Amino acid sequence: NAGVTQTPKFRVLKTGQSMTLLCAQDMNHEYMYWYRQDPGMGLRLIHYSVGEGTTAKGEVPDGYNVSRLKKQNFLLGLESAAPSQTSVYFCASSYGLENTDTQYFGPGTRLTVL
Amino acid sequence: AQTVTQSQPEMSVQEAETVTLSCTYDTSESDYYLFWYKQPPSRQMILVIRQEAYKQQNATENRFSVNFQKAAKSFSLKISDSQLGDAAMYFCAYRRYSGGGADGLTFGKGTHLIIQP
Numbered sequence: 001n002a003g004v005t006q007t008p009k010f011r012v013l014k015t016g017q018s019m020t021l022l023c024a025q026d027m028n029h030e031y032m033y034w035y036r037q038d039p040g041m042g043l044r045l046i047h048y049s050v051g052e053g054t055t056a057k058g059e060v061p062d063g064y065n066v067s068r069l070k071k072q073n074f075l076l077g078l079e080s081a082a083p084s085q086t087s088v089y090f091c092a093s094s095y096g097l098e099n100t101d102t103q104y105f106g107p108g109t110r111l112t113v114l
Numbered sequence: 115a116q117t118v119t120q121s122q123p124e125m126s127v128q129e130a131e132t133v134t135l136s137c138t139y140d141t142s143e144s145d146y147y148l149f150w151y152k153q154p155p156s157r158q159m160i161l162v163i164r165q166e167a168y169k170q171q172n173a174t175e176n177r178f179s180v181n182f183q184k185a186a187k188s189f190s191l192k193i194s195d196s197q198l199g200d201a202a203m204y205f206c207a208y209r210r211y212s213g214g215g216a217d218g219l220t221f222g223k224g225t226h227l228i229i230q231p
Contacts, residue, residue, distance in 0.1 A: 041224075042207070042224055043205070043221045045218035045219070045220075090159065101209075102161055103161075104161075107158055108157045
């Protein structure tokens with residue numbers, strides 16, 4: 001099993017450009033999450049999904065959109081990138097069951113917006 | 115909203131010795147989970163240990179153990195026999211019990227652990 005994978009690993013954008021980050025998991029997890037990590041900070045939740053076709057806002061959703069068209073994939077979109085969105089982005093997934101709910105993280109994507 | 119506080123930005127310990135990382139949290143919930151994650155220079159987030167708030171017994175995983183004090187809202191991580199591979203950022207995280215974790219984890223700002231040979 002590959003676990004949780006993220007594409008791309010690195011990306012540099014200019015202000016105003018758009019891009020999509022792809023997260024894929026092969027563990028048949030119901031729940032998927034997108035977090036961002038800024039220097040000196042822990043991870044903060046951007047958006048999450050509790051199943052195929054569902055999405056919901058987390059703590060810092062502004063400037064991002066997400067889609068979960070397939071159970072195994074969770075896409076994070078930036079329509080008009082801003083320098084404030086320079087960060088490391090992590091995807092995570094979990095079964096969503098109370099007693100087994102451990103989140104498994106991908107390797108992260110480092111995004112720089114110039 | 116829940117908050118997680120790690121008051122030690124950086125800790126240093128000699129190899130083979132014991133070190134304790136501190137974490138406090140604030141919540142109005144009675145049932146929740148607490149976690150310690152390790153983030154080495156590779157950036158990968160690795161689960162170290164988890165604790166269910168309804169369990170009085172402190173969780174242990176090999177050289178890693180926690181001191182969970184529910185009334186004090188404290189959740190410290192003890193690493194025994196420190197090894198060079200333990201050097202990393204350590205994050206304390208909280209998740210409320212209800213909702214199956216749908217609202218994700220709340221993280222502290224992290225403690226950078228240095229292991230001196």
